[in-house]
Amino acid sequence: DVKVTQSSRYLVKRTGEKVFLECVQDMDHENMFWYRQDPGLGLRLIYFSYDVKMKEKGDIPEGYSVSREKKERFSLILESASTNQTSMYLCASIGGLNTGELFFGEGSRLTVL
Amino acid sequence: KQEVTQIPAALSVPEGENLVLNCSFTDSAIYNLQWFRQDPGKGLTSLLLIQSSQREQTSGRLNASLDKSSGRSTLYIAASQPGDSATYLCAVRPHTGNQFYFGTGTSLTVIP
Numbered sequence: 001d002v003k004v005t006q007s008s009r010y011l012v013k014r015t016g017e018k019v020f021l022e023c024v025q026d027m028d029h030e031n032m033f034w035y036r037q038d039p040g041l042g043l044r045l046i047y048f049s050y051d052v053k054m055k056e057k058g059d060i061p062e063g064y065s066v067s068r069e070k071k072e073r074f075s076l077i078l079e080s081a082s083t084n085q086t087s088m089y090l091c092a093s094i095g096g097l098n099t100g101e102l103f104f105g106e107g108s109r110l111t112v113l
Numbered sequence: 114k115q116e117v118t119q120i121p122a123a124l125s126v127p128e129g130e131n132l133v134l135n136c137s138f139t140d141s142a143i144y145n146l147q148w149f150r151q152d153p154g155k156g157l158t159s160l161l162l163i164q165s166s167q168r169e170q171t172s173g174r175l176n177a178s179l180d181k182s183s184g185r186s187t188l189y190i191a192a193s194q195p196g197d198s199a200t201y202l203c204a205v206r207p208h209t210g211n212q213f214y215f216g217t218g219t220s221l222t223v224i225p
Contacts, residue, residue, distance in 0.1 A: 006156075031211050042217040043202075050211060058212075090156055100145050100206055102213060104157040 003027075006091050006105035013112050019078040021108050023091030029103075031094040032074040034058075034066060036087040037107075043090065049074055081112045115140045117205050119216035126193055127224050134188040134219045136203035141181045144206045148177050148188050151200045151218070160201075161188070165208075193223045 007022040025032065033048040035058075045058030049068040063085060067075040074093075078085055089108045095101040116139045126132050136146070145164045149157040161170045161177040163186065169178040176189040186203060202218040 004156075033211075033213075040217070043215040045212065048211060088154075092157075094211065101159060101162045102147055102204065102206075103159060104149075107154070107156040109154065 004105040006108050011110045013081050017081050019081050021076040023074045025093040029093035033092040034076045035090045086112045115214040117214045117216040123220040125222040136186040138184045138205045142208045147204045149202045195223045195225050198223050
């Protein structure tokens with residue numbers, strides 16, 4: 001079974017702190033994604049990566065950056081956390097070229113005080 | 114830009130009923146459509162994936178259909194159980210690019 005693992009399920013940070021959210025997938029997927037999910041707004045794409053060291057902005061990249069140094073790992077970075085970044089963050093990776101099935105991690109619930 | 118709509122936003126049914134969840138999309142040029150389940154505070158679990166060339170997919174008590182020309186997909190759940198209570202989301206992948214477009218989901222409650 002494909003596994004997408006998000007290292008932190010719950011985090012509480014203070015305004016201005018730097019936050020790292022880690023995501024690891026074990027199926028050699030090339031494409032990985034970071035979304036945030038908020039009530040009434042649904043899932044919104046922050047960044048995605050189609051290969052090591054390659055990234056593209058999604059719909060809401062402001063205030064975020066990403067890192068993909070190894071194929072299996074995609075990190076989301078909040079350089080200076082703000083209260084409006086309190087949200088559920090979801091990492092996903094896409095399966096083989098033939099199927100294109102999207103797999104999600106368990107989510108990271110971030111609260112910024 | 115592709116828009117994906119799920120109506121109703123919430124649905125409550127008694128245990129044992131068969132039910133249908135709806136997903137509509139505005140651009141029929143899709144690569145595939147995927148249905149997910151999300152439990153409170155958790156990530157999304159893939160239920161069914163339908164490629165653009167397919168009309169339906171089945172897994173156990175779940176059956177998903179796709180009608181590209183009308184921009185619709187339905188998820189049929191047979192003999193609903195309380196454990197089916199969750200939010201169900203659909204996502205559309207266009208023919209080009211790696212973006213996915215998500216509906217906002219239908220929250221299902223199955224009453225024992």
